[in-house]
Amino acid sequence: MTMSYLLQELRVMVLKSDLEKVSIAIMGVGNVGRNFLSLLSRNQKGIRRKTGKEIVVSFASDSNGIYSVRSGMSTETLLKAKEEGKLREAGKKVEMEDVLGESPDIIVDMTPATPDGLSGMGMYVDAFKHGIDVVTANKSPLAMHWSEVMNSARINGRKIRYEATVAGGTPLFNLIDYSLMPVEIVRVRGIVSMTVNFVLDRMLHNLDFEQSIRMAQREGIAETNFHDDTLGIDSARKTVIISNSIFGSNISLNDIEFDGVENLSDHLDEMKRSGDRYRIVSDVYRKGSEILASSKLQSMEPLDPLVSLGTTSLCYLLETTDGSKYFVGNIRDGPLETASAVLNDVMLISRERA
Amino acid sequence: MTMSYLLQELRVMVLKSDLEKVSIAIMGVGNVGRNFLSLLSRNQKGIRRKTGKEIVVSFASDSNGIYSVRSGMSTETLLKAKEEGKLREAGKKVEMEDVLGESPDIIVDMTPATPDGLSGMGMYVDAFKHGIDVVTANKSPLAMHWSEVMNSARINGRKIRYEATVAGGTPLFNLIDYSLMPVEIVRVRGIVSMTVNFVLDRMLHNLDFEQSIRMAQREGIAETNFHDDTLGIDSARKTVIISNSIFGSNISLNDIEFDGVENLSDHLDEMKRSGDRYRIVSDVYRKGSEILASSKLQSMEPLDPLVSLGTTSLCYLLETTDGSKYFVGNIRDGPLETASAVLNDVMLISRERA
Numbered sequence: 215m216t217m218s219y220l221l222q223e224l225r226v227m228v229l230k231s232d233l234e235k236v237s238i239a240i241m242g243v244g245n246v247g248r249n250f251l252s253l254l255s256r257n258q259k260g261i262r263r264k265t266g267k268e269i270v271v272s273f274a275s276d277s278n279g280i281y282s283v284r285s286g287m288s289t290e291t292l293l294k295a296k297e298e299g300k301l302r303e304a305g306k307k308v309e310m311e312d313v314l315g316e317s318p319d320i321i322v323d324m325t326p327a328t329p330d331g332l333s334g335m336g337m338y339v340d341a342f343k344h345g346i347d348v349v350t351a352n353k354s355p356l357a358m359h360w361s362e363v364m365n366s367a368r369i370n371g372r373k374i375r376y377e378a379t380v381a382g383g384t385p386l387f388n389l390i391d392y393s394l395m396p397v398e399i400v401r402v403r404g405i406v407s408m409t410v411n412f413v414l415d416r417m418l419h420n421l422d423f424e425q426s427i428r429m430a431q432r433e434g435i436a437e438t439n440f441h442d443d444t445l446g447i448d449s450a451r452k453t454v455i456i457s458n459s460i461f462g463s464n465i466s467l468n469d470i471e472f473d474g475v476e477n478l479s480d481h482l483d484e485m486k487r488s489g490d491r492y493r494i495v496s497d498v499y500r501k502g503s504e505i506l507a508s509s510k511l512q513s514m515e516p517l518d519p520l521v522s523l524g525t526t527s528l529c530y531l532l533e534t535t536d537g538s539k540y541f542v543g544n545i546r547d548g549p550l551e552t553a554s555a556v557l558n559d560v561m562l563i564s565r566e567r568a
Numbered sequence: 569m570t571m572s573y574l575l576q577e578l579r580v581m582v583l584k585s586d587l588e589k590v591s592i593a594i595m596g597v598g599n600v601g602r603n604f605l606s607l608l609s610r611n612q613k614g615i616r617r618k619t620g621k622e623i624v625v626s627f628a629s630d631s632n633g634i635y636s637v638r639s640g641m642s643t644e645t646l647l648k649a650k651e652e653g654k655l656r657e658a659g660k661k662v663e664m665e666d667v668l669g670e671s672p673d674i675i676v677d678m679t680p681a682t683p684d685g686l687s688g689m690g691m692y693v694d695a696f697k698h699g700i701d702v703v704t705a706n707k708s709p710l711a712m713h714w715s716e717v718m719n720s721a722r723i724n725g726r727k728i729r730y731e732a733t734v735a736g737g738t739p740l741f742n743l744i745d746y747s748l749m750p751v752e753i754v755r756v757r758g759i760v761s762m763t764v765n766f767v768l769d770r771m772l773h774n775l776d777f778e779q780s781i782r783m784a785q786r787e788g789i790a791e792t793n794f795h796d797d798t799l800g801i802d803s804a805r806k807t808v809i810i811s812n813s814i815f816g817s818n819i820s821l822n823d824i825e826f827d828g829v830e831n832l833s834d835h836l837d838e839m840k841r842s843g844d845r846y847r848i849v850s851d852v853y854r855k856g857s858e859i860l861a862s863s864k865l866q867s868m869e870p871l872d873p874l875v876s877l878g879t880t881s882l883c884y885l886l887e888t889t890d891g892s893k894y895f896v897g898n899i900r901d902g903p904l905e906t907a908s909a910v911l912n913d914v915m916l917i918s919r920e921r922a
Binding site for chain 1: 607611614615618731737738739742743745746747748749750751752873876877883885890891892893894895896897898899900904905908911912915916
């Protein structure tokens, strides 16, 4: 052991002890959650440099329960436990009230969407009351209870970020909040859900619905329970969040018109004959004092940027009051990109947390 | 005058007095500068809400000199003075040392690029020493003296942001710093200069060089002095900044290969016959431990996203170590979009300034 090695080790220890820790509770470690843990463990150095904080997982949950992660357990070990189906080995099983009582800095919600979004909304409101910030990839609470969630955050002086709820890992809300602050947006048009558009595209290429969905599942695009996607509900939820977040509306899933691809029947033949490309497009725009929001089946112009990046992309076009048009896309969106968006939100909040 | 009116006025006064002011010195009020002043005056409310600060112009300069803006003069009045060619009416004429002596919070550099970038570099270093942060749209100091500028900022604990130096108003550096923190970028390919690509496209459509440049000038794309653009220097400077900022290299304009469009001669006929689309593409990537950077004439694949948004767009593709590909473009870039990127940088620094 050389002197320079010892000095280096000492430097690392001093650096570590200096670092303020940000503790997070990860609710719902599934496919996106595994990618999140992997990114977290591979990026410790970059996270320290960019946020000045060390992010520590203090709770992790999956469908079997919530576990209090043993102090000192590395993210790698936690990830390995999850991959072997033994998240329970992370530590003691606890209840949600134990999590709230210990007040981690951030609750990260990666649980699946529920029809009414009530349990998520309840969790966020409880978190805010306990001084906890929230990062979420779960659309339901925001698509069903926008104003309750946002009012509770405001009253309690807490933050919520939700980049991963819309268009997977494609930056949208963070782009607006940090890169396009001076612009006023008048329209957002986007392809924000992959499964429904992938299946639609396959059906227009002569697969039937069942074949298309099986292909999407083989490619890792569609989930086992795909009906939220193929009925257009997932895309509609995202449209609601775009409308409320960017245009200041206060609507919920029940307020907008949306299409899916499960019941196209006769219309499908007509669409095929046309030779056009079709997509489920989220479209939100200001018209006078009104905000119009929909998630409908549309025939696309051949040169529309929204079809320029292929069928595994997610993308959107922002139009401003001054006529500027910004286009952003992610060419092959998947769980890794979504997890990256979640981690970016956690880093933004960590950096800004006093 | 009603009671409610008085109360409202009182509320506004209290709000105003509570706001911390951020003072800026705008160096080089030209076309982009006018758009910046216009955005600043139209956005006062949004700026206050998003940054918690009030941005006040304390100095403004153009080719006639630097003027100390009279206390209380509104941004509208300043803009009007500039538009009437009377920026001198803003206030007393001063020297650069007076600006430094009074130490505004931020110097905003919108002066034109110079061949050696020395004066800009000197200004930034002086600014940092006086506790002043810098926002710049001027490429030269960063393309010629990257490490001097960055070291000086670091040593003096100051900030420099430079979103508008590359790809006009298309978010790039801010996207990476605030929306893509967890990713590691291995390649950036982009169309980051409009004039050179617009002229090239016109020449491939059978205009000669002079006709093409005149058309670009009529459309407000090319400047009077266009040679930096058409010789490929502007695009090369941007490529250098991408390489240094994103890949941690320390190169200058003299270190990279670049093409322009002034001397295509025989090659042009060949290009026309091919029927292909050509662009000057900035390409920077990591290969082992090396960083390769160039700004060269390339034949484009028909489905390359870089040609999907048309000839008045600026855009780029980011590839990460994990294989993700993010595409970002601005469909019709111009001075307004560039000014918006400058103001966004000013807002980011203002928000984070204690």
